[in-house]
Amino acid sequence: MGEYLKIPAVLMRGGTSKGVYLMQSDLPADSGLRDQVILAIYGSPDIRQINGVGGADPLTSKVAIIAPSTRENVDVDYTFGYVGIKDAVVDYEGNCGNMSSGVGPFAIQQGLVAITEPITKVRIYNTNTKKIIEAEIPVKDGEVVTEGDYAIDGVPGTGAKIVLNFLNSGGSKTGKLLPTGNVVDEIVLKDGKKVRVSLVDAANPSVFIKATDIGLTGIELPKDTEANPEILEIMEDIRTTAAVMMGLATSKDAVGPAVPKVAFVSAPKDYFTINGVGVKAKDIDLVARTKALAVMHKAYAVTGGICVSTAALIEGTVVNEIVGEQAKVRGTVRLGHPSGILDFEINLEKNGEKWQLDKAGVSRTARPIMDGHVYVSRRVFG
Numbered sequence: 323m324g325e326y327l328k329i330p331a332v333l334m335r336g337g338t339s340k341g342v343y344l345m346q347s348d349l350p351a352d353s354g355l356r357d358q359v360i361l362a363i364y365g366s367p368d369i370r371q372i373n374g375v376g377g378a379d380p381l382t383s384k385v386a387i388i389a390p391s392t393r394e395n396v397d398v399d400y401t402f403g404y405v406g407i408k409d410a411v412v413d414y415e416g417n418c419g420n421m422s423s424g425v426g427p428f429a430i431q432q433g434l435v436a437i438t439e440p441i442t443k444v445r446i447y448n449t450n451t452k453k454i455i456e457a458e459i460p461v462k463d464g465e466v467v468t469e470g471d472y473a474i475d476g477v478p479g480t481g482a483k484i485v486l487n488f489l490n491s492g493g494s495k496t497g498k499l500l501p502t503g504n505v506v507d508e509i510v511l512k513d514g515k516k517v518r519v520s521l522v523d524a525a526n527p528s529v530f531i532k533a534t535d536i537g538l539t540g541i542e543l544p545k546d547t548e549a550n551p552e553i554l555e556i557m558e559d560i561r562t563t564a565a566v567m568m569g570l571a572t573s574k575d576a577v578g579p580a581v582p583k584v585a586f587v588s589a590p591k592d593y594f595t596i597n598g599v600g601v602k603a604k605d606i607d608l609v610a611r612t613k614a615l616a617v618m619h620k621a622y623a624v625t626g627g628i629c630v631s632t633a634a635l636i637e638g639t640v641v642n643e644i645v646g647e648q649a650k651v652r653g654t655v656r657l658g659h660p661s662g663i664l665d666f667e668i669n670l671e672k673n674g675e676k677w678q679l680d681k682a683g684v685s686r687t688a689r690p691i692m693d694g695h696v697y698v699s700r701r702v703f704g
Contacts, residue, residue, distance in 0.1 A: 324700075325699060325700055326697040326698060326699055326700060327697070327698050327700060327703070328695040328696070328697060329344065329348050329349070329359070329363070329695060329696050329697075329698055330344075330345065330348050330694075330695055331343070331344055331363070331693075331694065331695060331696045332428060332431070332690055332692070332693050333375065333690070333691045333692040333693075334386075334424040334427070334428065334688060334689065334690050334691060335424070335477070335688060335689055335691060336386075336418075336420050336421040336422065336423040336424030336425075336686070336688045337419065337420030337421070337423045337424075337474065337476075337477070337624060337686040337687070337688065338381065338420050338474065338476035338477055338620075338621040338661065339381045339382065339384055339418060339420035339421050340377065340381065340382045340384070340691070341382065341383070341384035341385050341386060341405075341421055342363060342364075342375060342385055342386070342696065343385075343386045343388060343424060343425075343428045344360075344385065344386070344387050344388070345387075345388055345389065345432065346387050346388060346389035346399075346401070347389065349387065350703070355702075355703065355704075357403075357411075357412040358702050359698055359702055359703075360385055360403065360405060360412050361405065361406070361410055361412065362374065362698045362699065362702045363375060363385075363696045363698060364376035364383060364385075364405045366383070366405055366406050366407055366408075366409075366410060367406060367407065367408055367409055367410045368407070368408075369407060369408055371383065371407060375696065376405060376407065378407060379407075380404070380407070380614035380615040380616075380617060380619075381420075381614060381619075381620060381621075383404065383405045383406070383407050384402070384403070384404060384405060384418055384421050385402070385403045385405055385412070386400060386401070386402055386403075386421050386424065386425060386428070387400070387401040387402075387403070388400055388401075388425060388428060388429060388432070388434070390434050391447055393447055395445060396445050396446070396447045396454065397429060397434065397435045397444050397445045397446065398425065398429045398434055398435070398444065398445075398446055398447070399446075399447045399449055400422070400425045400446050400447065400448050400449065400455075401414060401448075401449045401450060402414070402416070402417050402418045402421055402422070402448070402450050404418075404579070404580045404615065406579075407615075409579075411579075413578055413579055413580045413581075414449075414450055415450070415495070415578045415580050415581035416450055416451070416494075416495070416526045416527075416580050416581040416582075416583075416625065417448045417450045417451050417453075417494070417525065417526060417625050418623065418624070418625065419486065419488070419525065419623060419624020419625040419626075419627070419628065419684065419686075420623065420624050420686065422446065422448070422455055422457070422486060422624065423457070423484050423486055423624075423686035423687070423688045424688040425444070425446050425455075425457065426442070426444035426446065426457035426458075426459040426484065427459055427466045427468070427484075427688055427689075427690070428690075429444055429446075430442060430444065430459060430461065430466050431466060431690070437461050437464055438461070439461050439462060439463075439464075440460060440461060440462065441458050441459065441460060441461065442458075442459045442461045443456060443457070443458055443459075444456070444457045444459060445457075451491070451494035451495065451525065451526070452494075453488065453489065453490065453491050453494055453525075454488075454489045454490070455486055455487065455488050455489070456486070456487040456489060457484060457485070457486050457487075458484065458485040458486075458487075459484060460482045460483070460484070467482040468481055468482050468687075468688070468689040468690070469481065469482060470482035470483055470687070472685065472687055473687075474664075474685075474686060474687055475595070475621065475659075475661045475662020475663055475664065476620070476621040476659075476661035476662060477687065480687070481687030481688070481689060482687060483685050483686075483687065484685065484686050484687060484688055485683065485684075485685050486624070486683065486684050486685070486686060487681050487682070487683045488525050488625075488628055488681065488682045488683075488684075489680075489681055490679065490680065490681075491524055491525040491628060491679055491682055492523065492524050492632075492677070492678065492679035493523050494523055494524065494525055494526055494527065494625075495523060495526070495527050495568075495570060495581060495582075496523045496527055496568050496569060496570065497523075498523060499522065499523060499524060499632070499636075499677050499678075499679055500521070500522060500523075500636075500677070501521050501522075501523050501527065501567070501568040501569065502521050502567055502568070504521075505520060505636060505637070505638035505639045505642075506518050506519070506520055506638060506639065506640060507519055507520070507521055507567065509560065509563045509564070509567070510563075511536075511556065511559055511560070512559050517531055517535045517536065517560075518531070518532070518535065518640055519531045519560065519564065519640065520633055520636075520639035520640045520641060521564055521567060521568055521582075522629055522630075522632060522633040522636070522639065523568070523582075523629070524628050524629040524632040524633070524679050524682065525624075525625035525626075525628035525629055525682060526581060526582070526583055526623070526625040526626055526628075526629055527568055527570065527581060527582040527583070527629070528582055528583035528584065528585060528612075528626055528629040528630065528633070529560055529561060529564035529582055529583070529584050529585075530584075530585055530586070530587055530610075530630060530633055530639070530640055530641050531560055531584075531585075531586050531587070531640060532586065532587060532588065532640050532643070532644060533586040533587060533588040533609075533611075534588065536556050536560075536586060538553065538586055538588075539588065539591075540586060540587065540588025540589075540591065540609045540610075540611070541588070541591060541593035541609055542611055542618075543594075543595075543596055543618070543660050544596065544617065544618040544619075544620055544660060545596075546618075547617070547618045553618070554613065554616070554617070554618065557584045557586070557613055558584070558613075560584050561577070561582060561583075561584035561613070562574040562575075562577045564582055564584070565577040565581075565582050568582060570582060579615050579616070580615065583612055583613070583623065583625075583626045583629065584612065584613055585610045585611060585612040585613075585626065585630055586610070586611055587608055587609065587610045587630065587640070587641050587644055588608070588609045588610075588644060589608065589609070589644040589645075589646070590603040590604070590606045590607060590608060590609065590646055590658065591603045591609060593609065593658065595660060595661050595662055596620060596660050596661055597661070599662065601658050601662065601663065605656065605658075605663060606646075606656045606657065606658035606663055607634070607645050607646040607648065607649035607655050607656045607657070608630070608634060608641065608644060608645045608646065608649070608655065608656075608657060608658065609657075609658040609659075610622065610627075610630050610657055610658070610659060611659070611660065612626050612630075612659075618660070619659070619660070620660055620661055621659050621660060621661040621662075621664070622657060622659035622660075622661075622664055624664075624684055624686070627657050627659075627664050627666055627684065628666060628668075628682040628684065630655075630657065631655035631657060631666040631668050631682070632668055632670060632679055632682065634649060634650075634655050635649070635650060635653065635655070635668055635670050636670070636677055653667065653668055653669065653670070654666065654667050654668070655668060664684070665684070665685070666682060666683065666684050667681075667682070667683040667684070668681075668682050668683075669681040669682070669683075
């Protein structure tokens with residue numbers, strides 16, 4: 323096929339996301355041309371992504387770029403990108419924890435990591451946040467184990483349990499766990515209303531607001547934003563204002579689409595998931611809803627979950643004010659999201675007036691779906 327170049331690729335589900343995993347060495351060294359190749363692979367820009375592998379959904383329009391690492395005590399470097407659907411852009415501002423769960427299995431399959439059975443630990447350097455992720459991957463007879471009995475909400479069936487430990491993930495983009503130095507800040511919405519928010523940077527920078535402070539219940543679902551698009555408009559207003567306060571952009575117009583994250587939170591309460599399954603207040607410590615680019619997330623981003631769980635344990639934040647008391651005692655947070663429940667183990671210490679996030683742990687599943695080549699038109703290369 324002389325009109326095309328063939329690029330090795332693995333299509334994988336990582337957690338509740340899905341995307342193509344590529345070796346950096348198989349992509350152009352020039353970053354602009356590399357992004358054009360990735361956009362071509364996904365069929366972007368196009369709302370249906372009909373001419374590529376993209377699924378026309380923010381959760382399936384993601385890419386992972388992997389390379390052997392030259393860093394000390396690190397196995398692989400991993401760069402995450404949000405691939406634009408309607409826009410011709412690949413956004414590298416933040417990391418995706420769900421896609422991170424597929425990096426270890428991919429690295430082992432590609433022969434980048436020495437295998438140790440029954441668990442191979444893969445140390446991953448995320449170039450987006452400049453932080454280390456330690457992945458524990460089950461292995462048997464020299465192969466990654468994908469079948470198992472561990473279930474995660476938002477994915478049908480079960481799989482092998484993958485443990486991800488995000489090490490020292492405070493200050494992922496801003497350099498500080500509390501970017502403004504405050505546990506609570508006040509911002510002014512477009513309509514002139516003043517609201518209390520908490521700005522926290524753990525795994526990904528985020529801004530949190532109580533659902534009741536913006537006239538919501540906290541248990542809204544993605545379909546509710548279709549009937550009431552003002553929900554997303556308010557969230558975006560809060561997000562872009564917070565980005566400027568965190569020093570992530572010089573103006574609201576200059577804020578990227580992926581970072582920071584924004585979420586509204588509420589105390590535990592009963593609700594139904596997008597699949598009609600009931601979630602009981604007694605089984606969760608808080609309820610949260612976040613955005614995936616321009617829409618409400620159908621589940622919850624892992625990195626965003628680390629951030630909201632960390633915020634829940636920092637005394638005085640708006641999240642800490644609504645989280646269940648047992649979470650503060652256990653150091654684990656059960657987050658209720660539109661598809662179910664996500665659990666986080668947070669190792670957080672306070673030294674004097676300074677908070678230190680040592681480790682954040684979460685469990686996921688992942689599996690390869692297709693292994694082969696993607697075809698990219700030679701016209702993309704000029």
